[in-house]
Amino acid sequence: MSEGATQVVKSLFVTLRRGFAGTPWFHRRILDALGLKRRHQCVEKPNNQSIRGMLTKVPHLVIIETDRMRYLREMKEYYEQLPREPWVLHHDPLHAAALRVGGAAAAAAPALQAPPPPPPPPRVTPYALQHLEEHVLARGLEGYEAAAPKPVVPRRYFLEQARMRRVKILTERGLFGADACKEHAEALRPKAFRRRIGIRD
Structure with missing residues (x-):
């Protein structure tokens, strides 16, 4: 394979x-x-x-x-x-100047050694x-990702959606119209006031 x-x-x-x-x-x-x-x-x-x-x-x-x-x-x-490999630190001021200036300081100090080579990369294929x-991320498990829990939608989102759906249905049926709102407001008034204006219940 x-x-x-x-x-x-x-x-x-x-x-x-x-x-x-x-x-x-x-x-x-x-x-x-x-x-x-x-x-x-x-x-x-x-x-x-x-x-x-x-x-x-x-x-x-x-x-x-x-x-x-x-x-x-x-x-x-x-x-x-x-x-x-161990780190090699140079505290010699001449060596530091050679690293900053470059070839000019290296030519002025011929006895100065070259900087050590960089460390080799990690031995991983x-x-x-x-x-x-x-x-880190288990991609090789067949069926395990399908059983992972789905992100939970906040509860307030469901409440707002239900409220909007209820308002839409009631508006289409005419329950939120002007006449319906007036009848609802009259129904909430005291019984004596409703009798005085002619509403008998």
């Missing part, structure tokens, strides 16, 4: 990234069913609908990775921990650099 081809994710590596003290009881039941007992514990689970449904309930407690995402993350951590972002 080529590197750029779509690969089927058969198993998921689930890591408990924080403690579950103070969480709801069903979160603890889900973590217990997954086999997560302590922080930083990692378990391998099959990539099926039931496991993905359990993981969507506790996304704030776990880290979900595929085998390739886990391998790339471990490779990145390994390369970050490798010893690097281009393929790993291209796919290192997968552990």
Whole structure:
């Protein structure tokens, strides 16, 4: 299979990234069913609908990775921990002047050594650099993005939409017309006033 081809994710590596003290009881039941007992514990689970449904309930407690995402993350951590070449600092004023002026100061001081070469780039293959972002955004999990919660629309938006829809319907039916408003205002007046002006109810 080529590197750029779509690969089927058969198993998921689930890591408990924080403690579950103070969480709801069903979160603890889900973590217990997954086999997560302590922080930083990692378990391998099959990539099926039931496991993905359990993981969507506790996304704030776990880290979900595929085998390739886990391998790339471990490779990145390994390369970050490798010893690097030491920094070379020059406090000689002649050397600083040579760096500022350039060739003129270098010609005036022939015994001055050339500045050290820049440090080599990190030893990571281009393929790993291209796919290192997968552990940040899980794009390889089929069906996991579809189960992600959709953005919640503010409640005030629904209230305003319902109010506008109600006003539109009542206006079309004539309930918000001038006559209807006048009858409504007369109905709210006291009973004695309505009897005095001739309204019997």
